[in-house]
Amino acid sequence: MRLIRCGAPALERPGVLLPDGTRLDVSATVRDYDEEFLGGDGLARLRELVRQRGGSLPRFAEGARLGPPVCRPSKIVCIGLNFVDHARETKAQIPKEPVLFFKSTTALQGPDDDVTIPRGATKVDYEVELAFVVGRLARHVPEERALEHVAGLVLHNDYSERAFQLERGGQWVKGKSCDTFAPLGPALVTLDEVPDPGRLRMWLKVNGETRQESSTANMVFGVAHLLSYVSTFMTLLPGDVISTGTPAGVGLGFDPPRYLKAGDVVELGIEHLGQQRQRLVPFHG
Numbered sequence: 479m480r481l482i483r484c485g486a487p488a489l490e491r492p493g494v495l496l497p498d499g500t501r502l503d504v505s506a507t508v509r510d511y512d513e514e515f516l517g518g519d520g521l522a523r524l525r526e527l528v529r530q531r532g533g534s535l536p537r538f539a540e541g542a543r544l545g546p547p548v549c550r551p552s553k554i555v556c557i558g559l560n561f562v563d564h565a566r567e568t569k570a571q572i573p574k575e576p577v578l579f580f581k582s583t584t585a586l587q588g589p590d591d592d593v594t595i596p597r598g599a600t601k602v603d604y605e606v607e608l609a610f611v612v613g614r615l616a617r618h619v620p621e622e623r624a625l626e627h628v629a630g631l632v633l634h635n636d637y638s639e640r641a642f643q644l645e646r647g648g649q650w651v652k653g654k655s656c657d658t659f660a661p662l663g664p665a666l667v668t669l670d671e672v673p674d675p676g677r678l679r680m681w682l683k684v685n686g687e688t689r690q691e692s693s694t695a696n697m698v699f700g701v702a703h704l705l706s707y708v709s710t711f712m713t714l715l716p717g718d719v720i721s722t723g724t725p726a727g728v729g730l731g732f733d734p735p736r737y738l739k740a741g742d743v744v745e746l747g748i749e750h751l752g753q754q755r756q757r758l759v760p761f762h763g
């Protein structure tokens with residue numbers, strides 16, 4: 479199943495994207511894709527609703543805006559340096575254990591919304607990433623049971639401001655958390671729709687030029703290991719987003735670096751998960 483949320487920012491309603499592109503509005507039955515929905519039997523009930531009444535459910539208007547496919551989660555945990563080629567291009571060591579950092583949940587936005595260049599920013603960068611959404615409370619989960627705690631997969635562009643991230647002292651979180659820096663979607667895709675999460679083609683273009691092209695097969699640590707690992711340090715709640723890192727080709731990796739500017743268009747995708755498109759706009763106010 480492909481879960482979507484449609485409507486104006488902060489007023490999105492839950493829906494289901496069908497294989498033929500139809501976007502069903504399920505808001506009469508489901509309040510939102512949140513901790514309660516994902517942690518209970520929401521997905522099973524939704525599957526049944528679509529099977530029994532899919533033909534008679536209302537549709538979202540053609541061209542309606544997509545929001546992030548989950549309601550604001552308790553946290554976004556990101557994995558750093560999880561691709562060997564990306565670690566090399568940033569002149570970092572291949573990590574022995576996953577590198578974790580947080581991204582503010584207020585950075586979340588829809589997959590095709592404009593991205594705002596933050597006030598004072600000079601080094602805005604993109605990162606195509608496979609993210610997964612937690613489907614069941616997870617605390618010290620062994621790796622062999624980890625996937626039972628995953629609701630599904632989603633495309634994420636982990637935007638970064640490299641000067642805030644690397645030149646302002648302390649942790650990476652400063653460069654990762656600006657408003658609009660976490661486009662998520664188009665859909666939360668349940669695991670049964672994806673043959674092998676460890677073998678998905680991923681790509682990103684800036685103004686039509688390919689910058690990143692890789693596969694989740696090149697990840698140092700896979701989805702199951704990451705959920706298990708993170709759950710030894712903190713309790714993961716249903717709806718939490720974990721983003722698994724980016725391959726080589728980010729702006730920081732070029733010599734000289736190639737950062738984004740107002741007017742640039744970033745397009746990205748991951749096999750089976752869909753595509754995103756963002757336009758960079760200047761800060762106002």
Ligand code: ZN
Nearest residue numbers: 605636723724
């Ligand atoms: Zn990242």
